[in-house]
Amino acid sequence: MRMRFPYIYQLMLGFLLVILTLMSITSFSIIHFGRNQVINEVEETFLNYASLIEETGFDENQLNSYNQIFGNQGIEYGIFDQEGELEYPQINQDFQSNLSEQDLKTLKAGESLLLRTKPNTLRKNNRDTVSIYVPIFTKDHRYQGFIGLGRPVSYIENNMDELKGNVLKAFLISTIFAVVVSLLLSFYLVYRVNRLSKATQKVATGDYDIYISHSNRDEIDRLSADFNKMIKALKEWRSEVLHLEERRKTFMQDVAHEMRTPLTTINGLLEGLEYNVFDEEQEMRSIKIMRKETTRLIRLVNENLDYENIQSNRIVLNKHHFPLNEAMTEITEQLTPIAIESNNEIVLNEDVKNIMVYADFDRFKQIIVNLIKNSLQFTTNGMITIDAAETKESSHIIISDNGIGMSAEQMENIWDRYYKADSSRKNTKYGESGLGLPIVKQLVELHDGDIDVKSELNKGTTFIIKFPRKKLKKVEE
Incomplete structure (x- = not known):
């Protein structure tokens, strides 16, 4: 020992x-x-x-x-x-x-x-x-x-003896003084170290409401300042973890509900088919319903897989130039039937013509589809408008709606995982997971782009996405 x-x-x-x-x-x-x-x-x-x-x-x-x-x-x-x-x-x-x-x-x-x-x-x-x-x-x-x-x-x-005697006296007096000064300095330094030690023990027990005063005089003060920064970061991290945990619980409840409904429907239909309860027409209708519910489950799983892949940098982009009009035409044709179900209209302005975008085509479509679906989810009997513009540095796509809009607090949280601005609409067929907008933001950032949102309650929301243009190398003749 x-x-x-x-x-x-x-x-x-x-x-x-x-x-x-x-x-x-x-x-x-x-x-x-x-x-x-x-x-x-x-x-x-x-x-x-x-x-x-x-x-x-x-x-x-x-x-x-x-x-x-x-x-x-x-x-x-x-x-x-x-x-x-x-x-x-x-x-x-x-x-x-x-x-x-x-x-x-x-x-x-x-x-x-x-x-x-x-x-x-x-x-x-x-x-x-x-x-x-x-x-x-x-x-x-x-x-x-x-x-x-x-x-x-x-x-x-x-x-010399007289001199040695005087020096010895001075040495003894100085030694006593040195012991006293050493003791005081040691107590002072140990006190400062013990403050850090006690603060560390409190942090270990989960108490993050600690601040150590300092004056930037020496290394211990700098250590205290770094300790305060660490506590602040830990406190923010803990708050974020609790925040995400709460979102995760909500998400799991939502997913359980969303999965239970189609699984219950599929199970009931399969049971009816097993015992020949339905006639031929009802059987075809049941198959269509099961396919629709299966698609809904697949979409829910895929969104989560997408988000995790983006977070872990497992997404590889295949960027190239393509006409914006071509991509937007495909997207509007795909989403128009969904818009009609809620009496909405998707309007593609003429500005999208003659504009080129440098991006991964499939991921670009995923971004735009998620944004338009988000607008459709919070708009009824309204209009979703798609505009475009370009500068020397980037191509801009503007998606606007005249739906319910968002408050300032809601706009701060829409990029957070599992967040839903209107929980009353969380069970609609376009917004099961609360992952659509976080995926959009991650994909835009993977393109080195930028996305901004402007909204006003009861008036509508506008998303502005900027994709940087490819820098062409000059070729010497």
Whole structure:
């Protein structure tokens, strides 16, 4: 079983590691810089004192006066001849230079030997000292010897210890501050993450009425914004699913009713034929009725299959140019008997002549037939008019009726699957499924075309279908 390591501790550990690493590097740099500064100050001090000693002309009285001043600062000095033998002070023979032949050559060449840390450099004891050696030259640039100044290393170490103590205090204070800041930042970030977590849990239970406030400051805010978009999309999707489910239930009820009626009729007629109930004339009439009801069932099934095929992109269009008048003449001849049954008239205007359409012929006829049948379904003792026009970009077909019309709300829903604008007419022989107009829209869009509808209650409806014209490639002569 893995040990759980909460996110807040991970954040705190991350913050602390970064802050402590930066503070450690900074502290080391400060101490290193401080040590170099102390050493540079000691070097500069020693060089200045060497200059003062040289300016005395090595007068013993003045040199003796410097002994007390230098002694108060823990500085000891000596003046050596060319061979490195001590000349001053004569009273203290514990002084020694301990310089190598190479060091003496360096001094004779006019170069100073800067700060060194060695035991027993100027005095014969075990204390570590820091020392500096400055060559002495006469006015005519002859080498006379050198001046050596030294101070115990403890003087430098005392200054460094004080610096280290101050740095340590600052480090401890900064560490406490870093822990507090890390804790606050971690709590703040974890709080924001927990908001998303709780919102996700609510969504998992089906609650989509959630909004997470954000200000677009960082990635978590952007995640919150994306989460809100996702919730909005899920809410719309859920509403659409419920909407479609309600339509599906209505559709299943309608289909069950529509199928039950012709199946009951067919079953009754078959039963009569089986027992020779009908005479010859009634038998022929019964066969015609059964054929009509069978056709009705086939149409219902085909409409559903068509819609599913279009939705799943299983429809392949065979587009080509054809005369609009030719297609419209066939359609009006096919639908005129149906129009007569409801005392309607289909009028084909002269505008359809001399207009070419670029489309799949069979699917084009399906589109127009469905639209005219829709008009016939909602029109009684009226007229369905077919007009046409064309532009450089497309061919237009306009189908108008003077039927019952539609409201604005109905026009928004007519392209939805299973929707029926007038449920009181849902059982007519032209509108069983509520799939006619959705199929029309899908087929028009497959042609890269467009369909628009205008309607007014009790005045009628107009459909305008636009089929784009084929773009012909220019042939170079």
